[in-house]
Amino acid sequence: MVNTKKKQKPVSLSHGRPPAANKPKASLSSKATRNLIQSHHRLHKVLADATRQGDEQTASAIRQQIEEKGGLKSYQQASIQGQSGDRGGDTSRILLDWLPKDLPKGHTIRMLEVGALSVNNACSKSDVFDVTRIDLNSQAAGIEQQDFMERPVPEINADKFDIISLSLVLNYVPEALGRGEMLRRTCQFLRALPVLGFGESATEYFPSLFLVLPAPCVMNSRYLDETLLNQIMVTLGYTMVKKKLSTKLVYYLWRYQGKGSEKRHKFRKDEVHPGKTRNNFCIILE
Template identity: 50%
Template sequence: MGANKKAPLSVKSLKAGRPPTARPPKSISRKTTKRLINNHHQLEKRRLQAVARNDKAAETAIAAEIEALGGLARYQQASLQGQHRDRGGDSSRVLMQWLGIDDDNKPATAPLEAAKPSFLSSAPLRMLEVGALSIDNACSASGCFHMERIDLNSQGPGIMQQDFLQRPRPKSNSERFDIISLSLVLNYVPQHSDRGEMLLRCLDFLHEPGMVSAEGSDSQNASVPATDEAIQKYFPSVFMVLPEPCVANSRYLNEEKLADMMTALGFDLLESKASQRLVYYLWVRQRPAPRFIPRFPKKELRSGSTRNNFSIVLQGT
């Protein structure tokens, strides 16, 4: 009897022949996503506290715990998963609805329909998206802005790896923006004083009140007065998104204090919205940078064992 010959294995596709390490990461459940993000925030907070105490042993141990969870890359994967449309994510959709752009990125009847030639066609307005995870969100897809995206750990082309707190200050108006997006960014900054510094730095990177980016943005004086009422109403501005408990259940921050801080910096609240998990704000710059900014310390506003410790501290001038 002749030796049995095995039939050659057939590979159905290149994808089927790839090793497991080449497979795309599995989707993370909503429950796992929330747990990963919360655990990462808590560990990062403890690590920073250890740094402040100069406790090297504790810092090393906590850093190892963060890495065991997958580090910053795993945190960003969870955050990006949470932005998927089927999870109700992509907070920039709220901003676009406020600006009169519907979910299909088509102009709605108000308020920017009148500004369609300058706003939608030539798109001279510039947006800085801090903490960007994707180049495909609603703001990017709308074609309304010249986008510049930064993040501490870039997820790919189109997102510059940069810390906003370390970003060089603008040398000219051509390096300034009409809107800065701080969507789920402040709550990730570990130090409460750095959160205040981030808000203060927005004044450097935004155009002056009543001014917008000039067409082309290649000259030293690349800003012009906003002549359209719709543009004047919404720009320059800061789009801010926070977890709802940061303002609704914090010992040290509520909406009144947040509004007082932003008012002191020259902003007025134009739009706001609260969902079950998030709060959204659009702060429009109405006044030049003040010569004096009062100090907003970490001060208890609510008591109770169920409160969280989120705070924003403005050191003042």
Template identity: 55%
Template sequence: MGKKKPVKTLKSLAAGRPPTIQKQKPKSITRKATKALINKLHLLEKRKTQAIAKGDAKEEAAIDSEIMELGGLERYQEASLQGQRHDRGGDSSRVLMDWLKTQLPSMKELKDGKASRRSMLEVGALSTENACSKSGQFDIVRIDLNSQGEGILQQDFMERPLPVDDSERFDIISLSLVLNFVPDPKGRGDMLFRTTQFLRQPEGSATSPDAGFPNLFLVLPAPCVSNSRYLDEDRLEEIMASVGYAKTASKMTQRLVYYLWRKVSNCPRPAKSFSKKEIRSGASRNNFAITLG
């Protein structure tokens, strides 16, 4: 019997993202082509994750080559930016701004010094021109694996140094179409738990002005929740509660699902373990999952 190959684990978010290529001038692509490109890259990333887990270096290299032919991470980001155009219903941060409008001070209060701006960490930032950036309400730190310009730090969230005090923590973290790029269920659970360490301590009671902070804005492709074998709305809420979050708002469209989670407790570790357990059966289901512990 041959020697069993060791199983590789993916330790950072970068391992689950398409490789980068030399920068090219962005080209406008149609909405249909945008969707097809993003779906194709997601499928290739899934196959790559499976190849890495099996230790199949030849298959991994072949998939990387195919991803590069499609344009790699930069082409994916280009397609994502096209999808954020107003005429295509993009920019998920507009949903966040709508949810937070009753919690944010007026511009006059900010100008008169009667209130201060909230701090935000935007993970997977593609632009400095989204609704949150233009609002003037936030001091924003933007990070991405492949920075698309000034104002976005090139950094892997899973390798970002942990805060030493509240001056390095945030009122809001945005994870818009980021969690679905983490290549394995355990890594997704690790990322969700890690967000709690970058948020400030829960403040105020349910009726206080701070009732909406600190919080996590999470956006996923809708099928990750609506059509997964291993994840539905109830299970996601249980997982989030286990790391200290309570859901305060949600919205599902044909393509995306949006959530606002408030950090309500400090958990030194997840309160409960979650394995990869089938919730729905059927050949048409996808395998998106989140595990903890």
């Protein structure tokens, strides 16, 4: 359990979701893809805990288990296939459907896509976004190799972004405290005001955060529900603009107001929905 009394540096994202890789020719079934991702996610969470505590014996044993399951290569294959078009995994299509149709063309709107796996998703193919893509270990041209938590904060408004995409990224951060810090950090990368020329309809949508999570993270957790998530986001300065719930995922578009709650709330690991069938997904915000 996280000790919220002391300031802790969140574990690097490299201990959470493993990096992307080029898609192998072999294809996994949907069930095999899902099981492999869940297994690696659990193991990497334990590995992150052991690494943080300096328990090298446990960390070494977990690394061996990961390799026995195919290592990062098998995880990467499952991750990329799970987000491929034939699996319905391009979440950016939802974002494009939400946005007004009269947005300016010519790659005017600056997007930062964290955890990018492809340069060919719907947002990249549109004529709307100027996309900066980053991932922990990019192996594709057009995706910068970088940890978002270590990316330098832009010093001037012109270098910031109109929208940040965190699609299936926050759930791979291994620590609840790290998830809160990631959400807080997004505020530093968004413009204070939209760029002139967007049109009046765009002011409802930008600057913003596109957040996608597995539905159980919000709908079936002991420590988080949508009411609590909304309170966290409002504290940071966000307000919900759009939401879509599918059988597997929940999509949000949060507009950044530029100023959070006047009262600084703390969100700890408090049980809000007891139950043996619920998961332990949690966001801690100090």
